Amino acid sequence: MQTKARGLIVIDTERCKGCKYCVLTCPKGCIELSSEFNSSGFFPARFSNPDSCTGCAMCAVVCPEIAIEVFVED
Structure with missing residues (x-):
């Protein structure tokens, strides 16, 4: 029996500028924009x-x- 790989995404929220490229690119819809600002606004x-x-x-x-x-993670 084959198990599917599971991923873990770690996002540096202080580095992120909210461009949404990751949101638009993710084929599984795993990323969204936060409703809270980071320290850069x-x-x-x-x-x-x-x-x-x-x-x-x-x-x-x-x-x-x-x-x-x-x-x-396998």
Whole structure:
């Protein structure tokens, strides 16, 4: 039996500028913008649907601020 990989996304909310590239790119809809500002006045991204994340890392690839790390658990 094959189990699906699970991903964990860690977002540096102080580095994030809320560009939404990660939100638009995530094929599983695991990221959304927070409703709270960071210290720079941006609405940062947040990991909102961890059960669906496969760890594909597309969010980290498109992040212009290098604010996202992705970890995969087999």
